[in-house]
Amino acid sequence: MIRKKRVVITGMGLITPIGIGKDEFWSALISGRSGIKEINSFDTSFYSSRLGAEISGFNPQDFIEKKTTGSLDKASQFGLAAAKMALEDARLELKKEEREKAGVIIGTTTSVYNSCGDEKTGKTIPNIISGEFSLGGSSVLLTTSCAAGTYAVGESFDCIRYLDAEIMLAGGLDTLLEISHCGFSALRSLAKKCCSPFDRRRSGLVIGEGACVLILESLEHALNRNANIYAEISGYGLNCNASHITSLDINGEEAANSIRAALLDAGIKPKDVDYINAHGTGTVANDLMETNAIKKAFGDYAYKIPASSIKSMLGHSFGAAGAIEAATCALVIGNGILPPTINYEEPDPACDLDYVPNSSRKKEVGVALSNSFAFGGVNSCLVFSKYRNK
Amino acid sequence: MDEHIVVSGIGIISPAGNNTTAFWEALCEGRRKTNKITDFNPRDFIQHISMRHLSRLTSFAVAASRLAIKEAGVIIDDDNSRLTGVVLGNTYRGWSSNTQLYQQMSEDSLKRINPFLFPSTVPNSVAGQIAIELGIKGPNTSLVTGYACATDAIGYALNYLRRHKADIIIAGGAEELTSESAEYFKGVIPGEGAAMFNMETLENNRLRSMQGCIEIAGYASTYDVETEKGAQRAVNMALEQAGVKPQEVDYINTEDNDPAKSIIGHTLGAAGAFSAAVCILAMRNNLIPVSGKMQGKDVKVSLSVSSDPSGNHACLVFRKI
Numbered sequence: 234m235i236r237k238k239r240v241v242i243t244g245m246g247l248i249t250p251i252g253i254g255k256d257e258f259w260s261a262l263i264s265g266r267s268g269i270k271e272i273n274s275f276d277t278s279f280y281s282s283r284l285g286a287e288i289s290g291f292n293p294q295d296f297i298e299k300k301t302t303g304s305l306d307k308a309s310q311f312g313l314a315a316a317k318m319a320l321e322d323a324r325l326e327l328k329k330e331e332r333e334k335a336g337v338i339i340g341t342t343t344s345v346y347n348s349c350g351d352e353k354t355g356k357t358i359p360n361i362i363s364g365e366f367s368l369g370g371s372s373v374l375l376t377t378s379c380a381a382g383t384y385a386v387g388e389s390f391d392c393i394r395y396l397d398a399e400i401m402l403a404g405g406l407d408t409l410l411e412i413s414h415c416g417f418s419a420l421r422s423l424a425k426k427c428c429s430p431f432d433r434r435r436s437g438l439v440i441g442e443g444a445c446v447l448i449l450e451s452l453e454h455a456l457n458r459n460a461n462i463y464a465e466i467s468g469y470g471l472n473c474n475a476s477h478i479t480s481l482d483i484n485g486e487e488a489a490n491s492i493r494a495a496l497l498d499a500g501i502k503p504k505d506v507d508y509i510n511a512h513g514t515g516t517v518a519n520d521l522m523e524t525n526a527i528k529k530a531f532g533d534y535a536y537k538i539p540a541s542s543i544k545s546m547l548g549h550s551f552g553a554a555g556a557i558e559a560a561t562c563a564l565v566i567g568n569g570i571l572p573p574t575i576n577y578e579e580p581d582p583a584c585d586l587d588y589v590p591n592s593s594r595k596k597e598v599g600v601a602l603s604n605s606f607a608f609g610g611v612n613s614c615l616v617f618s619k620y621r622n623k
Numbered sequence: 624m625d626e627h628i629v630v631s632g633i634g635i636i637s638p639a640g641n642n643t644t645a646f647w648e649a650l651c652e653g654r655r656k657t658n659k660i661t662d663f664n665p666r667d668f669i670q671h672i673s674m675r676h677l678s679r680l681t682s683f684a685v686a687a688s689r690l691a692i693k694e695a696g697v698i699i700d701d702d703n704s705r706l707t708g709v710v711l712g713n714t715y716r717g718w719s720s721n722t723q724l725y726q727q728m729s730e731d732s733l734k735r736i737n738p739f740l741f742p743s744t745v746p747n748s749v750a751g752q753i754a755i756e757l758g759i760k761g762p763n764t765s766l767v768t769g770y771a772c773a774t775d776a777i778g779y780a781l782n783y784l785r786r787h788k789a790d791i792i793i794a795g796g797a798e799e800l801t802s803e804s805a806e807y808f809k810g811v812i813p814g815e816g817a818a819m820f821n822m823e824t825l826e827n828n829r830l831r832s833m834q835g836c837i838e839i840a841g842y843a844s845t846y847d848v849e850t851e852k853g854a855q856r857a858v859n860m861a862l863e864q865a866g867v868k869p870q871e872v873d874y875i876n877t878e879d880n881d882p883a884k885s886i887i888g889h890t891l892g893a894a895g896a897f898s899a900a901v902c903i904l905a906m907r908n909n910l911i912p913v914s915g916k917m918q919g920k921d922v923k924v925s926l927s928v929s930s931d932p933s934g935n936h937a938c939l940v941f942r943k944i
Contacts, residue, residue: 342745346715356934360935363934364846369846369847370846371775371845372768373775376715376746377747378745395782395786415736416738416744419735420738471762472760475755475757475758478742478752479742487760608745609747
């Protein structure tokens with residue numbers, strides 16, 4: 234039998250439309266501030282929607298030396314800045330032998346390669362992060378689209394608990410591109426007026442951008458250096474609908490199976506889950522499917538678990554979303570406050586769970602679940618717990 | 624490790640032929656074939672998914688996956704679909720669907736793009752289509768680590784199987800050749816194709832023939848811009864994990880000596896999968912390629928080592944059962 238190590242989150246770096254850095258992000262999130270506005274970066278007059286969640290006020294030189302930023306595109310700057318913030322937040326000073334084993338796993342949908350500078354080297358964004366901090370562990374870019382950030386955290390969690398890694402940088406990022414807006418517009422998936430997940434009049438998603446990198450550490454390593462522990466990662470479940478590339482399986486059976494798999498992996502009973510960070514994109518199909526999946530996985534108890542969608546404020550930042558939502562779960566556990574689903578006005582009889590409508594709520598959270606359901610029918614879920622010395 | 628993981632089927636779509644035998648014969652002949660796949664009809668392999676807007680890349684990957692499960696004698700049905708997964712490595716260099724989509728957006732004055740084309744430009748749509756075609760409902764993962772990505776994909780599959788996330792995984796790499804992808808090659812001849820493997824726990828294979836099954840005993844991946852150091856570290860870690868001493872290794876396939884590259888070109892993200900295929904076929908046939916010729920040798924242990932100039936390195940250890 235393989236000896237499993239316990240894994241904790243000890244640092245986070247965030248770049249989001251509602252704030253840069255965890256403090257700015259968290260205070261905006263619990264006050265229900267939206268980062269969604271009319272898109273500035275390209276002409277939206279051809280499209281059904283003008284809305285997007287763009288990042289403003291990001292100055293790469295606050296984080297990265299000028300000579301490095303010049304050869305980096307925006308996505309790589311996001312990645313490197315988020316990684317730097319996370320390492321500083323964790324107060325992690327790595328020794329040479331620790332650097333050699335530390336790995337980087339980043340999830341994305343569109344930002345595969347740094348498209349600036351010396352393109353011949355073909356560096357992926359995790360390569361740039363590994364190189365900048367001289368990390369010698371595996372350096373992998375996961376491309377499981379809208380679930381990629383969740384996958385990156387899950388795979389990094391497994392690298393520590395099953396393999397000899399002690400420290401992993403795990404995260405996700407994507408930038409707001411016209412091609413994504415254009416694509417979702419063609420699929421008629423964009424929200425017209427606002428992003429209102431689970432509301433009866435919800436009309437679609439809003440595309441966003443962002444980056445989040447988490448520091449994952451073996452519990453032993455974290456305790457040895459007296460690190461601040463945000464939360465423990467307890468379970469990771471993943472599967473696939475295998476039905477259609479874009480259409481969802483509305484009854485939510487496979488999504489429910491990925492929730493069950495994550496809970497089983499964590500050894501946590503459904504009734505011990507205190508909060509769900511929903512995928513909640515705001516499309517008619519996703520929110521109904523997810524509601525059905527939660528009901529299938531939790532039975533009657535589903536009505537007692539608050540489940541909110543922070544995409545109502547951040548839009549859908551694809552590869553970044555899962556990582557930002559993982560950070561959110563850790564902050565929810567640490568602060569005992571649930572972020573709201575904003576723009577929630579008219580209940581949908583088919584979506585009848587507690588979505589933490591419009592304002593944040595105080596609640597002690599021992600266990601939080603984060604859901605991600607993506608293109609390609611890919612589902613992945615993570616379970617986070619309050620760290621307790623068992 | 625208490626669980627043995629084996630490769631029980633190989634599926635190959637390549638410029639040297641669309642089956643394992645043709646690929647092996649080309650290797651034995653040692654003659655340079657074309658680097659472009661010309662003799663391939665997706666309909667011969669693909670039964671369920673729609674052919675419209677299916678990129679060459681996707682059709683190679685799906686076809687090779689079907690061949691791999693066929694060679695293994697695996698049938699995917701309601702009993703095992705949730706315990707079967709897919710892991711795919713691909714570099715997304717000049718993917719034709721993506722290029723087409725950007726072209727549509729820039730050429731159409733109203734920025735109308737084909738809504739059926741857009742989903743096939745999402746990077747994990749290839750692995751998604753494999754799952755849909757074969758009815759695979761377990762873990763479905765896509766990754767990019769440059770030339771090492773198929774090696775890493777097989778390694779991820781190995782880890783999923785060891786961790787009981789699945790009993791069967793179809794893993795490997797695929798790449799299509801476009802004018803854009805050719806631009807990234809300086810000094811090497813790019814190729815295209817897909818090599819996919821039916822990997823499973825030995826326990827899962829117990830009711831079928833073990834003939835041709837080769838164990839994957841170790842995997843490690845590292846990052847280092849100094850290729851020699853990074854690759855060496857990956858090899859050491861993978862050997863240690865497999866419990867194999869360096870002197871027990873009978874054959875090593877590396878970026879520099881891989882005969883597949885001289886037959887079909889460098890297949891980028893699929894290169895690691897073709898390298899793994901060379902290792903497995905060498906072990907099945909007791910022949911190793913030595914400077915363009917086959918030499919008889921009982922290959923009990925072989926290594927596949929992949930390195931990307933950007934710093935990714937990965938190593939797999941194969942062992943005869």
